[in-house]
Amino acid sequence: MKDQKEVEEYLASIRQTIAKSENLLAEADLRIAETDRFLESQGLTREQVLSLKLSGEQRRLVDEELRRRGLPGLEDDEARGVPPVYETTPSWGASDTQGDLDNRRRKFGAMMQQFRM
Secondary structure, eight states: OHHHHHHHHHHHHHHHHHHHHHHHHHHHHHHHHHHHHHHHHTTOOHHHHHTOOBOHHHHHHHHHHHHHTTOOOHHHHHHTTOOOOBTTOOOTTTTOOHHHHHHHHHHHHHHHGGGOO
């Protein structure tokens, strides 16, 4: 009986975790939709915003405005590992070298090792 009770408690905690995850996903979807509506009202798309290249002065002004509004600045994004979006950013894939390709192949091979027969 004790084992059954433990299993039920464990399943209840799993259900609770799933419910929390679903709520977080719904909240994220709402925020994305809200952002898309705002961008649309400004005549922009997400892709256009992602492709913006900011100069150093523009970046400074954006950071000031974000902080004035109580939001983290672009520098804070860099601290979290988000790639910077200013004029010195190379195009994606432009810096690929043979070494990069070999490294990706090696990592892929190691990842797929468990599926080999």
